[in-house]
Amino acid sequence: MASVSITNVRKDYGQLEVLHGVDIDIRDGEFVILVGPSGCGKSTLLRMIAGLEDISSGSISIGGRVVNDIAPKDRDIAMVFQSYALYPHMTVEANMGFSLKLAKAPQEEIRRRVSEAAQILGLEKLLDRHPRHLSGGQRQRVAMGRAIVRQPQVFLFDEPLSNLDAKLRVQMRSEIKQLHQRLKTTTIYVTHDQIEAMTMADRIVVMHDGVVEQIGSPLELYDRPANLFVASFIGSPG
Ligand code: ADP
Ligand code: MG
DSSP states (O other): OOEEEEEEEEEEEETEEEEEEEEEEOOOOOOEEOOOOSSSSSHHHHHHHTTOOOOOOEEEEEETTOOTTSSSGGEEEEEOSOOOOOOOOOOOHHHHHHHHHTTTTOOHHHHHHHHHHHHTTTOOGGGGOOGGGGGGHHHHHHHHEEEEEEETTTEEETTTTSSOOHHHHHHHHHHHHHHHHHHEEEEEEEOOOHHHHHHOOSSSEETTTTTTEEEOOOOHHSSSSHHHHHHHHHHHHO
């Protein structure tokens, strides 16, 4: 676990500035959801935390350590995307252990960590299968398994459920919450779905056009929206 501090972060792509000075302080073990309309800069911010995108100005620190110039592989984070490409030719077990293998972890430790993660995610009986023989929900669990085995300080999720059907989405929301209650890993979770945000978050960060409009608990946002944008965004049906 680690705190994450985002301080006056700006991002431009050439002439286009897409983040205009973002400040967010995330506590150790907190589950924070970034929410806002498509194009407001959520993924860009997450990719900057992951080190997949340069920071134009400002700073990001993880566990008190500024990571602006630290390569993605040396940041203690794991990211789960919306299009979680599993390796088709590898079993579930190999998919989950692959990053540890790349990091040259001992075989025995890889097996132990994969088996622990499989147990948490209910994948014990599927370890020998290939992705094509899994359901959408099972594949999503394997994608989460790949993140869990790394035991990172921070989980980053970018709309992990948006490719799933409505029923599975509801089920996975509660599984992800249970996972967080169990592991207590600091989590930053992006969605454009306000229902997901209201039901899952410790605190919600509402973004709009590259700025943070409000940060607060679901109840605070519901009771005391800072402005009309927050009120209409939180109040509109998902
Ligand atoms: P969100 O995830 O909230 O939908 P993004 O972070 O993907 O938003 O995008 C924010 C803005 O930055 C959008 O206007 C998008 O078109 C622009 N953008 C994202 N990536 C790039 C890029 N590589 N080059 C230029 N513009 C980009
Ligand atoms: Mg996005």
